[in-house]
Amino acid sequence: MTAQSPKRRVITFGTFDLFHIGHLNILKRARALGTELYVGLSSDELNMAKKGRNPIYDYEHRKQILESLRCVDQVFKEESLELKVDYVKQFQADVLTMGADWEGKFDFCKPYCEVIYLPRTPSISTTELIEIIREI
Ligand code: CTP
Numbered sequence: 001m002t003a004q005s006p007k008r009r010v011i012t013f014g015t016f017d018l019f020h021i022g023h024l025n026i027l028k029r030a031r032a033l034g035t036e037l038y039v040g041l042s043s044d045e046l047n048m049a050k051k052g053r054n055p056i057y058d059y060e061h062r063k064q065i066l067e068s069l070r071c072v073d074q075v076f077k078e079e080s081l082e083l084k085v086d087y088v089k090q091f092q093a094d095v096l097t098m099g100a101d102w103e104g105k106f107d108f109c110k111p112y113c114e115v116i117y118l119p120r121t122p123s124i125s126t127t128e129l130i131e132i133i134r135e136i
Helices: 021-032 044-051 059-067 081-090 126-135
Strands: 009-014 036-042 074-078 095-099 114-118
Touching: 009 021, 009 081, 021 036, 021 095, 021 114, 036 044, 036 059, 044 081, 059 074, 074 081
Parallel strands: 009 036, 009 095, 036 074, 095 114
Antiparallel strands: none
């Protein structure tokens, strides 16, 4: 008989609009930190509050894209930036991970879970993609 390896739940957050290779890379690396990956997906309203624009793809479309990925176990709606600790507790996350553009910004979660910042994929972002498309 072999002992079952313990579950290690990972949580991450983002808008994942105009899904691109940087998003795929971070989700795969996030999942590799544990055994289950939970993604807090910004609501359309939260994206407006955070980035000052509506997402190009609405919440339901962004959610369906993330749910179709093998590395993602569950997607839930992130309604407020102030609820990180509540989401960590609700999903019993062992690890919270984000891209290095958020370095230090989630350290307040350290009493509740491990916090890991991963290097971003260089030279791509949703904002840059929107600019490029605008110029074409
Ligand atoms: N991310 C990454 N590498 C990139 C772009 C994003 O690792 N090149 C990560 C971010 O650090 C974050 C997650 O992907 O942890 C979701 O980021 P999000 O803000 O939704 O994507 P961006 O492309 O950064 O969007 P924007 O340009 O609008 O800020």
